[in-house]
Amino acid sequence: MxxxxxxxxxxxxxxxxxxxxxxxxxxxxxxxxxxxxxxxxxxxxxxxxxxxxxxxxxxxxxxxxxxxxxxxxxxxxxxxxxxxxxxxxxxxxxxxxxxxxxxxxxxxxxxxxxxxxxxxxxxxxxxxxxxxxxxxxxxxxxxxxxxxxxxxxxxxxxxxxxxxxxxxxxxxxxxxxxxxxxxxxxxxxxxxxxxxxxxxxxxxxxxxxxxxxxxxxxxxxxxxxxxxxxxxxxxxxxxxxxxxxxxxxxxxxxxxxxxxxxQNAIIKIFSIASVVLLPPTLIASIYGMNFDHMPELHSTYAYPVSLVAMVVSAVIPFFFFRWKGWL
CATH class of the missing domain: 3.30.460.20 (CorA soluble domain-like)
Structure with a gap:
């Protein structure tokens, strides 16, 4: 045009x-x-x-x-x-x-x-x-x-x-x-x-x-x-x-x-969660083994003591990370 x-x-x-x-x-x-x-x-x-x-x-x-x-x-x-x-x-x-x-x-x-x-x-x-x-x-x-x-x-x-x-x-x-x-x-x-x-x-x-x-x-x-x-x-x-x-x-x-x-914050949360849950997993794995000679298995308080140990082992790393400033 x-x-x-x-x-x-x-x-x-x-x-x-x-x-x-x-x-x-x-x-x-x-x-x-x-x-x-x-x-x-x-x-x-x-x-x-x-x-x-x-x-x-x-x-x-x-x-x-x-x-x-x-x-x-x-x-x-x-x-x-x-x-x-x-x-x-x-x-x-x-x-x-x-x-x-x-x-x-x-x-x-x-x-x-x-x-x-x-x-x-x-x-x-x-x-x-x-x-x-x-x-x-x-x-x-x-x-x-x-x-x-x-x-x-x-x-x-x-x-x-x-x-x-x-x-x-x-x-x-x-x-x-x-x-x-x-x-x-x-x-x-x-x-x-x-x-x-x-x-x-x-x-x-x-x-x-x-x-x-x-x-x-x-x-x-x-x-x-x-x-x-x-x-x-x-x-x-x-x-x-x-x-x-x-x-x-x-x-x-x-x-x-x-x-x-x-993204790093999300990965950090998963990393810390895996570290915190590692000790309780280790305790649960030990007492999940099927051996005949495990004295704790016959104790009356073995079950609650193992639960408390798992909780304590998870809480200690959490507060340690807070103290270090990683959380």
Whole structure:
């Protein structure tokens, strides 16, 4: 699908002309957005703007070192954006940005929330987006705001997970079965979102750094100032994402440590129980042997004395362990 936007946010869907029809005019169109384009739509835009439109396979196969380049006067830039951040399985999607003349062309095969937010707010931008450089810097500004929102939500979720993992002493003693294992899975999902966001920020930082060297942007004061502001925001978000990532790693290690501690405590209980019951078992085994010459067997008090001996032999190791601090 091809959607073209004017500087004031007016949008219209561009239909492929038939053989007899003349190609549509792009007068007043600043942004051409290609969402999951077909091969025919890609060929149409290539003929209309005299550029090479990267296919879905090109976006997947493109190497990080080849994501930013200029060819035949057109500036090609590719960034990875977080998609489905509000779901349990967030993903990264590659989006291509092409600056050609006064037009911005975007090619994408997903719908990151930032694009919808930008489209809804375009008509409120003072002065509108009168050129491709202004359009891309405004769009990047919205993408950065959306990324900041994702990180803010991640920080809040991380704090909630931290309280769930550690809690207070009363909660710790009454945890349901597999409680920590479930929290561990939640922390792993949280860490995945933060890692994807860090990866996205890295690609955006490289894109903005390259964009600032583009002559068309350097000649436009508004775009230049916006790009500088976006660059500062991306740097701050990158540092904040690293901080959240460090906290998440600590939370992941702490969850594994608590699980190991609980397992060790259970094994410790069984070990102590086996040691405590060992002396009574030894006494019971001795007097369970069938020998003819065992004087205690004929004693009137042999049975109660053996019971008392077994109890005493179990109590003494218990208090000894308490005295040593092993219990």
């Amino acid at each position: 091809i959607t073209v936007f004017r500087s004031n946010g007016e949008a219209r869907t561009l239909s492929l002309p038939s053989v007899e029809e003349a190609p549509p005019s792009l007068d007043g169109a600043v942004w051409i957005d290609l969402l999951s384009p077909t091969r025919e739509e890609e060929d149409f835009v290539e003929r209309l703007l005299s550029i090479d439109v990267p296919t879905r396979e090109d976006l997947k196969d493109i190497e990080p070192s080849s994501r930013l380049f200029t060819e035949n006067g057109a500036v090609y830039m590719t960034a990875s954006l977080v998609w489905k951040a509000d779901s349990e399985l967030p993903e990264l999607t590659d989006v291509a940005f092409i600056l050609v003349g006064d037009h911005l062309v975007t090619i994408r095969y997903a719908e990151p929330k930032s694009f919808g937010l930008f489209k809804a707010a375009m008509h409120r931008i003072p002065g509108g987006c009168v050129s491709g450089p202004v359009m891309i810097t405004r769009l990047l500004e919205t993408i950065v705001d959306r990324t900041a929102e994702i990180l803010e939500r991640s920080a809040t979720e991380g704090d909630a997970l931290s309280r769930q993992v550690f809690g207070d002493k009363q909660q710790v003693t009454r945890r349901p079965q597999r409680y920590l294992e479930d929290r561990l899975m939640a922390v792993a999902g949280h860490q995945r979102l933060v890692a994807l966001t860090q990866n996205s920020l890295m690609t955006l930082l490289r894109l903005v750094g390259y964009l600032r060297t583009v002559p068309a942007l350097q000649q436009d004061k508004e775009s230049r100032e916006l790009c500088r502001s976006v660059s500062r925001d991306l740097q701050s978000l990158s540092e904040h994402a690293s901080f959240i990532g460090g906290n998440t790693t600590f939370l992941l290690d702490a969850s594994l440590g608590l699980i190991n501690l609980e």
